Amino acid sequence: MNRLEELSQSLEIVRSNIAKVAQHEVTLIAVTKTFPTSDAQILHDLGVRDFGENRDAEGVEKSAIIPATWHFQGQIQSNKLKSITSWATVIHSLDDPRHFEIIEKVAPHPLQIFLQVSLDGAHHRGGAGLEDLYALAALVEKSASHTLAGLMSVPPLGLAPNDAFAQLSLIHTAFMGQFPEAKSLSAGMSGDYEAAISHGATHVRIGSSILGSR
Numbered sequence: 001m002n003r004l005e006e007l008s009q010s011l012e013i014v015r016s017n018i019a020k021v022a023q024h025e026v027t028l029i030a031v032t033k034t035f036p037t038s039d040a041q042i043l044h045d046l047g048v049r050d051f052g053e054n055r056d057a058e059g060v061e062k063s064a065i066i067p068a069t070w071h072f073q074g075q076i077q078s079n080k081l082k083s084i085t086s087w088a089t090v091i092h093s094l095d096d097p098r099h100f101e102i103i104e105k106v107a108p109h110p111l112q113i114f115l116q117v118s119l120d121g122a123h124h125r126g127g128a129g130l131e132d133l134y135a136l137a138a139l140v141e142k143s144a145s146h147t148l149a150g151l152m153s154v155p156p157l158g159l160a161p162n163d164a165f166a167q168l169s170l171i172h173t174a175f176m177g178q179f180p181e182a183k184s185l186s187a188g189m190s191g192d193y194e195a196a197i198s199h200g201a202t203h204v205r206i207g208s209s210i211l212g213s214r
Contacts, residue, residue, distance in 0.1 A: 007042050010210050014193075018204070021197045029071050031189075031207035034214050037062045043210070044068060052092075052205050056080045063087040073152070073186075073205055075126045082106040092116065092152045092186050092205075095128040097139055104143065112149040113140050114186045114203075117171060119164055120156040127153060130171070137179050150184030150202070151175060161192035165199035172200065 001009075011030075018026050031052040032040045040051055044066050051066065053059035054074030060083060063070045072084050073092035076099050084091070085107035092114045094100060103111065115136055118127030128136055133151075140148040151172050155164035165187055172185050188196025190209035197204065208214065 003039070004042055006212070007039065007210065008046055010212070011043065011046055011048070014206055014209050017194055018197060021194045024200075024202065026197055026201065027203045029073075029203060029205045030210055031073070031205050032062060032211065033058055033207065035211050037065050039211060040066050052207075053088075056083050059084065059087050071205075078102055085109075085111065090114070090149070092203075093126055094136070094140070095126055097136055100136070100139055100143075103146065107145065111146045112184075113146055114149050114152040114184065115140070116152045116154075117168070118156075119153055119167055119171075120159065133175070134178060137175070137182065141179060148179060148182045150182040150186065152186035152203075154189075155192065162195045162199075165192075165196050165201070169199040 018028060027050055029050045029052040030043050030048045033054045040062050050069045050071060052071040052073050059070060059072060069090060070088045071090040071092055072088035076093055078099060081099065081102045085103060090112045093116045094113050095116045115133060116127045117133055118129055121129055137148055140146060153168045155161045168187055176182060184202045185200050186203040187201040188204040190206050193204040193206060
């Protein structure tokens with residue numbers, strides 16, 4: 001089986017699985033980190049229009065070749081923001097107001113921004129605590145250029161994904177009470193995207209289930 005056949009088959013399985021559980025529109029983001037641009041090109045030819053990268057250098061390289069919506073979902077480093085915002089149009093991992101202040105200064109185009117929320121209060125995996133989330137959201141909402149898309153989270157280590165996504169769903173529902181336009185929820189990866197969708201995820205970030213093991 002050649003690479004086109006491999007990717008076509010795995011992509012069809014993922015799309016079918018999403019269709020089985022989704023009661024709402026779901027954006028499939030193909031996460032191509034560590035895989036070659038040629039794989040992203042094949043997926044684009046198969047109809048994928050949303051791609052995710054955790055590393056700025058790979059995003060720069062691939063986005064220059066593949067015309068698509070590019071999502072940055074890695075932990076943000078201040079010194080990389082000028083470059084990240086040059087190629088990404090969606091940021092999934094904003095958790096610090098200082099980073100947004102830099103985005104306001106350097107981003108060359110409007111961005112859709114998800115706020116990353118920590119479900120266990122531990123910040124080593126990224127994410128704002130609930131005590132900081134609303135203030136950060138108010139900051140983004142006031143922007144004349146950028147749009148508050150919604151929330152993103154990664155299940156904490158040791159917590160069952162289903163429990164994590166149930167918790168995230170409650171947080172998002174309460175959050176929309178104050179920010180009703182922030183309707184999107186970025187949650188779920190290769191091992192747990194079906195559970196995430198069942199709890200309201202609108203964006204899933206799928207790597208290995210499509211592209212194989214790294």
